[in-house]
Amino acid sequence: MSFIDKCKTRGFAALIIATLLFLLYTQSFAGMLGFLIIFGIPYFAMNDLPAYASTQDKIGKYIFLAVCTCIFIFLILPILIIIPLSFNAEPYFSFTEGMMALDPSAYSTRWYQDIWRFGMTAPDGDEGWWTDMWNNATWIRAMRNSFFLAIVSTLLATGFGTLAALGLSRPEMPFRSAITSLLISPMIVPLVITATGMFFFYGGTMQGIIPGYEKGLANTYLGLTLAHATLGVPFVIITVTATLSGFDRSLIRASEGLGANGWTTFTKVIMPLITPGMISGALFAFITSLDEVVAVIFLADVDQRTIPRQMFSGLREQISPTILAVATILVVMSIILLTTVELLRRRSERLRGLSPG
Amino acid sequence: MSKSEAPLLAADGMPLKEKLARTTRRMKMRAFLLTVPLVLFLLVSFVLPIGQMLYRSFHNPTGSNVVPNFAVAIKDWDADQGIPSDDIVKILVEDMAAARKNREVGKTIGNLATRVNYEIPGSRSLFTKTARRAGRITEGPYFDALVKIDKRWDSPHLWRTLQRVTNDYTIAFYLAATDRKFDESGSIVQADELYRIYLPILWKTIWISALITALCFIIAYPVSYLLSTLPLRTSNLLMILVLLPFWTSLLVRTSAWIAMLQKSGIINNILVYLGIIADESRIQMIYNITGTVISMVHILLPFMILPLYSVMKTIPPSYMRAARSMGASGTYAFTKVYFPQTIPGIAAGTLLVFILAIGYYITPALVGGSDGLLISNLIADHIKKTLNWSLGAALGTILLVVVLVFYWIYNKLVGVDNLKFG
Numbered sequence: 001m002s003f004i005d006k007c008k009t010r011g012f013a014a015l016i017i018a019t020l021l022f023l024l025y026t027q028s029f030a031g032m033l034g035f036l037i038i039f040g041i042p043y044f045a046m047n048d049l050p051a052y053a054s055t056q057d058k059i060g061k062y063i064f065l066a067v068c069t070c071i072f073i074f075l076i077l078p079i080l081i082i083i084p085l086s087f088n089a090e091p092y093f094s095f096t097e098g099m100m101a102l103d104p105s106a107y108s109t110r111w112y113q114d115i116w117r118f119g120m121t122a123p124d125g126d127e128g129w130w131t132d133m134w135n136n137a138t139w140i141r142a143m144r145n146s147f148f149l150a151i152v153s154t155l156l157a158t159g160f161g162t163l164a165a166l167g168l169s170r171p172e173m174p175f176r177s178a179i180t181s182l183l184i185s186p187m188i189v190p191l192v193i194t195a196t197g198m199f200f201f202y203g204g205t206m207q208g209i210i211p212g213y214e215k216g217l218a219n220t221y222l223g224l225t226l227a228h229a230t231l232g233v234p235f236v237i238i239t240v241t242a243t244l245s246g247f248d249r250s251l252i253r254a255s256e257g258l259g260a261n262g263w264t265t266f267t268k269v270i271m272p273l274i275t276p277g278m279i280s281g282a283l284f285a286f287i288t289s290l291d292e293v294v295a296v297i298f299l300a301d302v303d304q305r306t307i308p309r310q311m312f313s314g315l316r317e318q319i320s321p322t323i324l325a326v327a328t329i330l331v332v333m334s335i336i337l338l339t340t341v342e343l344l345r346r347r348s349e350r351l352r353g354l355s356p357g
Numbered sequence: 358m359s360k361s362e363a364p365l366l367a368a369d370g371m372p373l374k375e376k377l378a379r380t381t382r383r384m385k386m387r388a389f390l391l392t393v394p395l396v397l398f399l400l401v402s403f404v405l406p407i408g409q410m411l412y413r414s415f416h417n418p419t420g421s422n423v424v425p426n427f428a429v430a431i432k433d434w435d436a437d438q439g440i441p442s443d444d445i446v447k448i449l450v451e452d453m454a455a456a457r458k459n460r461e462v463g464k465t466i467g468n469l470a471t472r473v474n475y476e477i478p479g480s481r482s483l484f485t486k487t488a489r490r491a492g493r494i495t496e497g498p499y500f501d502a503l504v505k506i507d508k509r510w511d512s513p514h515l516w517r518t519l520q521r522v523t524n525d526y527t528i529a530f531y532l533a534a535t536d537r538k539f540d541e542s543g544s545i546v547q548a549d550e551l552y553r554i555y556l557p558i559l560w561k562t563i564w565i566s567a568l569i570t571a572l573c574f575i576i577a578y579p580v581s582y583l584l585s586t587l588p589l590r591t592s593n594l595l596m597i598l599v600l601l602p603f604w605t606s607l608l609v610r611t612s613a614w615i616a617m618l619q620k621s622g623i624i625n626n627i628l629v630y631l632g633i634i635a636d637e638s639r640i641q642m643i644y645n646i647t648g649t650v651i652s653m654v655h656i657l658l659p660f661m662i663l664p665l666y667s668v669m670k671t672i673p674p675s676y677m678r679a680a681r682s683m684g685a686s687g688t689y690a691f692t693k694v695y696f697p698q699t700i701p702g703i704a705a706g707t708l709l710v711f712i713l714a715i716g717y718y719i720t721p722a723l724v725g726g727s728d729g730l731l732i733s734n735l736i737a738d739h740i741k742k743t744l745n746w747s748l749g750a751a752l753g754t755i756l757l758v759v760v761l762v763f764y765w766i767y768n769k770l771v772g773v774d775n776l777k778f779g
Contacts, residue, residue, distance in 0.1 A: 026630075026631060026632075028630065030630075031630070031631065056687075057687060060687065064579060064583075065583075067579055068579055068580055068583045071576055071579065071580050072580070072595070072598050074576070074655065075598055075599060075601075075602055075655070075658065076598050076601065076602070077617075078610060078613035078614055078616075078617050078655065079601060079602060079605055079609070079610065079613060081613060081616060081617065081623060082609065082612065082613045082616060085616055092621070093612075093615060093616045093619065093621075093622070094616065094619070094621045094622055094623065094626065095623070095626065156398075160394050160395040160398055161395060163391050163392070163394060163395065164391060164392040164394070164395035164396070166391050167387075167388045167389065167390070167391025167392040168388075168391075168392060170384070170387075170388040170391075172381065172384045172385050172388055173385070173388040173389065173392075174385045174388070174389055175389075176774075177768070177772075177773070177774075179392055179396065180773050180774055181764070181768055181773050182396065182399065182404075183392075183395060183396070183399065184773045184776065185403075185764070186399070186403055188712055188760065188764050189407065189716070189757065189760060190715070190716020190717075190718070190733055190756060190757070190760060191716065191718060191733075192716060192718045192733040192736050192737050192753070192756075193407065193410070193716065193736070193753045193756060193757050194403065194406070194407065196410055196736065196737075196740050196749060196750065196753050197403075197406030197407040197408075197409060197410040197753075198402075198406045199740060200406065200409055200410055200413060200746070200750075201405060201406035201409050201410075202406070205405075205409060226402045227402070229398075229402070230398075230399060230402045230403045233395065233398075233399065238776050238777065241774065242777050287604060287606075290606070291606045291607055291608070293607070293608065293719055294718055294719065297737075297741075298737075298740070298741070307606075307608075308606060308607070308608045311606075311608040311609075311612065312608060312719070312723070315608070315611070315612055315615065315723050316722075316723065319615070323612050324612065324616070327606070327608070327609040327612055327613070330605065330606045330609050331605055331609060334601065334604040334605045334606070335601065335604075337604055338597065338600055338601055338604045341604075342593075342597070342600075
């Protein structure tokens with residue numbers, strides 16, 4: 001049934017009447033919009049039920065769709081709500097009267113400016129403004145730390161992880177189950193326990209073992225990188241083995257049968273097929289590191305504060321909408337990452353002939 | 358007949374069976390070698406640190422570090438005698454005087470006092486006071502000299518505790534972590550009512566995790582069903598709504614929930630707006646258990662939806678239609694035909710969510726207030742604030758064991774190789 005046809009039915013008339021009654025009762029257009037979303041979406045999502053469906057079935061289906069709509073709203077609303085909130089002109093975490101009335105003066109970008117202004121020695125000075133911002137702005141420094149850590153630990157985790165996944169997905173792999181459980185465990189073991197162990201081990205036991213790190217690895221970038229690489233490993237393993245699970249092993253034999261050596265087979269046959277999985281795994285590891293805060297709390301000094309660490313102390317000490325501005329940037333980034341991963345997954349499925357794409 | 362008994366030979370004259378075994382072994386070795394770098398890496402960066410934490414939970418050398426000679430002397434003393442012989446007391450006095458003079462980091466009287474204080478609350482001053490005067494005691498009887506400094510030395514309980522404390526291996530921290538202690542006669546009893554905090558919090562953590570898991574299941578089941586029955590194109594679009602929270606930073610989602618649930622937040626605003634509650638009776642939904650549960654359900658929901666969805670996708674819709682066509686009612690067909698087939702997905706999702714929930718730290722720390730604190734927060738407090746590292750390690754070990762049990766069950770029922778995202 002097309003959209004137009006749907007609008008001509010009795011059900012649609014009932015929906016409109018109910019919405020108007022709701023508007024009369026609450027006298028609010030925002031409320032009416034909410035009502036229309038919750039009850040209208042399921043109405044339009046109702047597809048033709050089989051002929052044997054009773055009225056009871058239809059009502060059941062409608063309620064089911066309404067419940068699902070509410071759940072999707074529950075999932076997505078908190079994430080979307082922070083975007084308008086971050087443009088609040090007042091230092092609050094809630095909508096002001098002016099914002100509700102769509103008054104332009106109630107909105108501002110001051111919290112976005114705060115991202116690079118907060119912590120600068122002379123935010124309005126001209127002399128050396130860029131160096132001042134680069135070196136002193138609290139959030140800019142946190143971003144630098146976060147991205148540095150995320151990139152290095154992702155490279156480590158992806159390198160080791162892909163290699164291990166290649167081994168794990170071979171049919172002749174011994175102790176597969178035991179080794180897989182071990183490699184996945186950084187995701188399972190509570191972060192507090194991992195971080196506690198690392199806090200003792202990196203800070204105490206590692207003292208004097210690595211040249212240049214006589215005081216141990218606590219409060220160093222090296223320690224944090226190791227920690228984040230460890231936490232990223234399970235995600236790489238899971239995604240790359242998933243890619244390899246549909247891998248046609250006869251391709252390898254075909255390549256060998258045609259005279260290719262191991263290296264050529266790897267670069268020309270295996271690599272192109274697993275690259276999408278590898279990149280998704282790397283993106284997972286990247287976002288894990290970018291989002292990780294427990295290990296940073298335990299292992300990092302003020303100098304190594306990352307974005308989530310800064311948000312954590314911000315939420316605990318002085319809640320300011322700057323956090324929401326940063327959060328909005330992070331949401332935009334996760335949308336980009338998610339899109340990339342989805343596209344890669346489809347490409348990989350197409351390459352392996354699993355779905356029409 | 359005799360001809361077929363001779364072993365089959367490969368081209369190079371080696372028996373085929375042996376050659377196959379050798380090749381298989383080499384292939385196994387090669388597969389294994391690929392995982393070796395990562396296993397070694399995790400060994401150093403992950404397994405050893407956790408192993409060391411486990412060791413720390415029952416190995417605490419503070420006592421024997423501060424008073425090494427006394428630790429050796431009192432080791433074989435029979436605690437039922439009440440007060441040790443004056444020779445042993447003499448060694449203690451000398452050790453204390455030496456510790457006070459040397460003031461080495463980690464080997465001060467203060468360290469010993471803290472350690473004993475865990476077992477006999479309020480005994481701290483006894484040691485600092487005694488150590489200050491220990492150097493002046495030059496002749497026996499040493500025990501009387503100690504009692505002269507402080508009457509509390511005349512207590513079999515104290516000496517028994519000292520013997521225990523100077524032993525490097527101890528179960529005292531596990532007792533403390535399970536709200537137990539040694540009583541005056543050295544037997545294990547429950548701690549006083551007021552001090553029983555850890556077991557209740559552990560139970561609360563398990564209970565809240567179970568609640569979160571149940572809520573996640575109730576919410577995820579219809580959505581996963583919808584996603585699995587829609588045409589691929591639509592379900593891929595809707596899947597983005599599930600995956601976006603999954604990819605969004607934990608801190609972002611937690612701050613979003615603070616904005617939603619606080620007293621001047623969006624939910625309260627809507628309720629006031631609709632006239633459901635009055636402006637002055639806004640509901641406190643954050644900085645308590647409610648806030649923790651709501652935001653953790655939101656955060657962990659994708660971990661329930663994804664396994665459920667991947668199982669439901671494989672169930673052919675024709676089964677339900679067949680059941681209906683044979684006269685089953687909607688409910689009957691659902692409970693007898695559809696639901697049993699989704700059990701593998703339910704097992705995977707609930708176990709995963711439960712495992713992740715039980716060790717959660719960040720969200721309870723930010724939105725839990727004081728009554729929403731979970732066991733992880735206590736562990737972090739002992740490591741970062743009160744610096745009772747052994748107790749933190751013991752609590753951590755208990756939590757780890759609980760998690761590993763569930764991980765083992767997960768592995769048995771679902772298999773780790775079935776974990777997937779998206």
